[in-house]
Amino acid sequence: MTLTPDQTQWFATTFGQLVGNVEQAVVGKTHQIQLAMACLLAEGHLLLEDFPGTGKTSLARAIAQTLKGRQSRIQFTPDLLPSDVTGVTIFDQKTQQFEFHPGPIFADIVLADEINRASPKTQSALLEVMEEGQVTVDGNTHRVGRPFMVIATMNPIEQAGTYKLPEAQLDRFLMKTTLGYPDHASTLKILAATATKASATGLEPLITTDAVASMIDLAALVHVDDVVLEYVTTLLAETRSAPEVQLGCSVRAGLALVRVAKVWAAASGRHYVLPDDIKVLAIATFAHRMILDPEEEFRGLTSEAVVQRLLDTVPAPQERAAG
Template sequence: MTAVAAPVLSVEEAAAFHDHFEQLVGHVGRVVVGKPDVIRLAFVCLLAEGHLLLEDVPGTGKTTLAKALASSISGTSSRIQFTPDLLPSDLTGVTVFDQRTSEFEFHPGPIFASIVLADEINRASPKTQSALLEVMEEAAVTVDGVTRPVGAPFMVIGTQNPIEQAGTYRLPEAQLDRFLMRTGLGHPGTDAALSILGAVGTRSSRLTLSAMTTPAVILDMTGDASRVHVDPALFRYITALVEATRAVDDVALGVSQRGAIALLRTAKVRAASQGRNYVTPDDVKVLVRPVLTHRIAVHAEAEFNGVSADDVITAVLAQVPPPRTDT
């Protein structure tokens, strides 16, 4: 039987998607003050069924963002502090023999949550980091030969401190490639900082968010975003951008095809979040840096001379002209 393609998202559905998306952003913005762009990226990442890597110094609100996302969608959240002695079973869970029933019982680990905050992910050993690869790609873990899904929606928010590198393990390219986006919260602006200080109280008086939607609605929005129209010219544009990163002399490792797919998926979600049922070149250009930069490895000599992955993206965007579409 021939599979029937899903109908393109209608104008009315795109408008409803935009309204719900902005309500969610505003809701989380009540506790993550002054960072609407980062909140939007986080929701784009969630609705594109991806994972988010936050590179930031401590105290910028990474845990608050993860908990707020989970609360808003009526999901569960967990926080895992990565340390050198953390074991893979500490993430995935373990099978324990129950003497009363003479059977083995699985005790799920903290990875079984809607939003998982992997704090300072680069402090764990490579063995423990590799335990995340399956669950980030397959949304399931295999323990003692049994594969168990972690549920949906599911997103890992990994954090790294870009300043303190003592006692850390560099994330391998294979794991970096599993993160759909990389961004940072950064310190708040003056107005936002004053607002935060004015709201400071006791722990019991901290604002807690109620649920605005359900996991089922989030999954519906994910399906709606997948039906956003993409002109073939934009397929060629995304491919040209990705291939151009591989041709730069200073680059040791360019963007993989997984990066191209990630750029397409996130561009669809961004288009719907803007109230459109079609993708534009601007959707792609806005997302190029958070989606592709962490997938580029610069030669050591070029890095020593001050060349960064961000510089490579700047050069590629200038080199590859965006298409002119009729959409």
């Protein structure tokens, strides 16, 4: 079963409307917004690492406001406890029973602000829910809703009082990207809008969570030809054998790339994935999962540069197979 032309058109049109709505609050960052929306529809989680004031929190809030669903914001601090995130079981004197009080993680869009300021123990509380969509407290399992997306932010220049995210935590994020400062024209537009205070808080919701779930199901029907899968497999192997890399990408990274490539294809009005889709998404999906050789990293090499080199050197399949 594959997407019909009508389904493909509806998906692409809706995707464009969602991106346009978010762009009212985050001006001039169309590509990054598209990545974030694709991440949501691939049932993944997004890590935003950038300098202060670049719009990380605004992007997360705008995505949450665009959905007619539940949203929550968790300010990660060193004294934050795992139960502050997942929830806690409390004994009710009236009913003489234990009742579970869900934490802020039970929302459709969860903004984990400055996630690296919390202790590793608190960060580990996110591992289960980000991977399996459930929380286990006192032996009882509680499911979160659908859609469910964690958008976490990090500040790369302020390291005092922060904890490095463990590799297992980084691997739970389908994508990692940066926003960067807006260009000249976008900055002028932002400054001109200060009088109207156009921000994420003023956005109108465009889509229900049920409709988002339908888009997720439709994206899963996008065809991925064997030659594209072979291309992804080769890229995975190259990340592990690259001399600059200590630890390359796992199969989980390949699965993540294929999932989000399906969304990207549907958003482009296609019912099949092209090698170009893989090229567009590989850096955001692969780079944060790699560990470079410390000497190479000291010389200024980045994971993004390694992935880009692999994309430039590994031949992409030329045949376009629609299936």
